Amino acid sequence: MAHISLSGVSIDFPVFTSQNKGLINTLLGFNGSSHGRIARDGPGHGLRVHALRDVNLQLRQGDRVALIGRNGAGKSTLLRVLSGAYEPTQGDIESDGRISALTDLMLGMDPEASGHEFIFTRGIVMGLSHQQARALTPDIEAFSELGDYLHLPVRTYSSGMLLRLAFAVATAITPDILLMDEMIGVGDSSFIQSAGKRLERLMNQVDVLVLASHNEQILRQFCTRGILLSEGRVVLDGPLEDCLQLHRRGLKK
Structure with a gap:
C-alpha cells in the first residue's frame, strides 16, 4: 500500500x-x-x-x-x-x-530537446517503460495544444507554452502519491480552467495527496x-x- x-x-x-x-x-x-x-x-x-x-x-x-x-x-x-x-x-x-511531484515542473528541462523528446525523457524519469512513455504523447498533445511546436526545441517556446507542456506531462499519469505546491496561477484563463479540471480528477484518484x-x-x-x-x-x-x-x-x- x-x-x-x-x-x-x-x-x-x-x-x-x-x-x-x-x-x-x-x-x-x-x-x-x-x-x-x-x-x-x-x-x-x-x-x-x-x-x-x-x-x-x-x-x-x-x-x-x-x-x-x-x-x-x-x-x-x-x-x-x-x-x-x-x-x-x-x-x-x-x-x-509511485510518487509524482507537481512542484518544479521545469526541473531538468533540456532547452535543446524537442517537445516530443521532453515528453519521452520525463516519462522515463517518472518510472515508465519506453513504450509507456511514448504512449503518453497523444494525451499530452491534445491537452497542451502545442501542435507542430512539439517538433521544435523547447528553447523556442514562450513561458506559457513551457508551462503547458510541463504540466501536461506531469499530470499525464495517475500516481499513487501526489505532491502539489501552489502553481496554477499563470497562463491564460482557458488554460487555468482546463488545468484545474485535470488536477481535480487527478487528486480524486490518487491514494495519498499532499497539498501546500x-x-x-x-x-x-x-x-x-x-x-x-x-x-x-x-x-x-x-x-x-x-x-x-x-x-x-x-x-x-
Missing part, C-alpha cells in the same frame, strides 16, 4: 563559505552564535540554514493532507523531501508507491488532515480545521 514515513528528518542548507564570512559578518552583524534557523558550522566555516528540523510524519493510504504555514515555514522543502529530490541531512525516509497552499477554500475542498509548519518544525498534525485555526491565531495557543 502507498505510504511515506519520515523519522527525525532534518534538512540543512549551507549558505556562506569562510571566504566571504568577513563581509557577511559586517553586513549582518552576525556574532557566530545560533540565530533562529541560521547557525555557524564553527570557527572559520560558513553558515547553515535549518530548513527542516526533526520532522516525524506518517502518510498512509487515503490521506488527504494540507501543508499549512507562512512563506518560509518549510512547506516546499518538505514536499521536495517527500518526493526524493532532497536527501535528509539527518533522519530516515521510507516510501512505497495558502488558499483555505482549496484546502477544505481536497484535504481532511492538516500539518502546520513553523520555522521548519511541525507545530501541529491533526484535523484540518484545528491547523487552520491555529495558523490564523499566529500559532498562539
